[in-house]
Amino acid sequence: MTGTLALSGCVTASEDGGRLSDWTTGIGAGWDRFMTEVLTPLGNALFAILVAWVAIAVVARLITLLPLIRNLRVSRRTGTLFRSIGWSLLVATPIVTVLTTAFATDRLVTWLAVSTPLAWLAAITLGIGLATRARLDAKVIAPSGESNEAWAIDALMQMRKVYPVILRRRVPEVGAPDLSEFITLADRSGSGIASAIAWVIQALFNATPWLLQVTIFDGRSAAATIRRNGMAIGEVELDLGRGDLDSDQHRNLLVLAAAFAASTMEGRYPDGGPAITTAWEPVGYRLVAARSTGEERQHYLARAKAAESAGIDPVIPALVEDS
Known part of the structure; x- marks a missing residue:
């Protein structure tokens, strides 16, 4: 009788341990799916946006050194307008690029048609705005x-x-x-x-x-x-x-x-x-x-x-x- 109770207790403990193991395994599997399906793509998208921001800023800075831009004669109001447009495009261009290419059928064509013109427009307008700041x-x-x-x-x-x-x-x-x-x-x-x-x-x-x-x-x-x-x-x-x-x-x-x-x-x-x-x-x-x-x-x-x-x-x- 004692042996039977002992065996029964062991079986119960084994079943509890199995359920706990299944529960923790489920949590781990769920976290892995969350990492794979959400955090990793989100991290990649944020990294791409950051790289795009830096790239546009570098190109805009190089534009300020162009001979036609370095000593440009424009009004302060015009320079402020260029900076406002340039900063807005700098912020928006990478975000628009990520969103449009993520849902596009042909990502390369979408990137060339949407991202490239916006990026150049952002760099040029921001470059002129930065060069003409007083x-x-x-x-x-x-x-x-x-x-x-x-x-x-x-x-x-x-x-x-x-x-x-x-x-x-x-x-x-x-x-x-x-x-x-x-x-x-x-x-x-x-x-x-x-x-x-x-x-x-x-x-x-x-x-x-x-x-x-x-x-x-x-x-x-x-x-x-x-x-x-x-x-x-x-x-x-x-x-x-x-x-x-x-x-x-x-x-x-x-x-x-x-x-x-x-x-x-x-x-x-x-x-x-x-x-x-x-x-x-x-x-x-x-x-x-x-x-x-x-x-x-x-x-x-x-x-x-x-x-x-x-x-x-x-x-x-x-x-x-x-x-």
């Missing part, structure tokens, strides 16, 4: 030959002052507090990770198409070069004509550089009103005079008048009275 960064090289980040930030601040005073309209995208600007500031802090992120953003999305580079030689002379999409489109020598060679007048030199940069940028955006493309010298010297006193002020006013008498006709009223 965003400026600055680099200032001190007389020692080293890059001075504090002076570079000062140059951007001078640009923010020059635009509303001279052009009487909104400031371009100089030091705007968006993601790319925060990354630029983090990059200047010396963080390696921030530098890598800033490089990727600039490399892929052309965050700052304009670059003002000022090389300060001494206390009263410098050279300013402005680049757009990597191409130098203007270079001038800056000379205060006053002060010792060892005196620190970098801010006055940066004011002149800002006037030069503002006039050059405005010449590429026809919707901003009357530009000052040829008037940067009298404007710059009058701005320097506005922050000077006594004989120094009269000196800079005289230089502004000399520039005007040389044929440069400013389109604004005098910023500093002659008397």
Whole structure:
């Protein structure tokens, strides 16, 4: 009798173990089917979308370097429109491609007919939008030959002052507090990770198409070069004509550089009103005079008048009275 009960208990335990094994096996088989039928295709689709996004962004970035695009003269409104269309197509093209090819009978024909035109349209419109963005960064090289980040930030601040005073309209995208600007500031802090992120953003999305580079030689002379999409489109020598060679007048030199940069940028955006493309010298010297006193002020006013008498006709009223 005892043996019979024991045998019965063993059989019951065996049956329970079998049911548990079947249950766990069913869960495993169900998970495998879910992985195979859902997660794997979804992961492949997301990977394809990511690769397509990067590919379109790279092509758009290369388009910004084309000779006909690098120094394109379009209005700010047109550039904003191109960027809006380009970003929308960048997001939509890979998703549309995945959905249409997934349910198409002939996937190759569908891909060629739908994806390729959309991808090129996205790259071209985004490339033009990125190339024509009015965003400026600055680099200032001190007389020692080293890059001075504090002076570079000062140059951007001078640009923010020059635009509303001279052009009487909104400031371009100089030091705007968006993601790319925060990354630029983090990059200047010396963080390696921030530098890598800033490089990727600039490399892929052309965050700052304009670059003002000022090389300060001494206390009263410098050279300013402005680049757009990597191409130098203007270079001038800056000379205060006053002060010792060892005196620190970098801010006055940066004011002149800002006037030069503002006039050059405005010449590429026809919707901003009357530009000052040829008037940067009298404007710059009058701005320097506005922050000077006594004989120094009269000196800079005289230089502004000399520039005007040389044929440069400013389109604004005098910023500093002659008397």
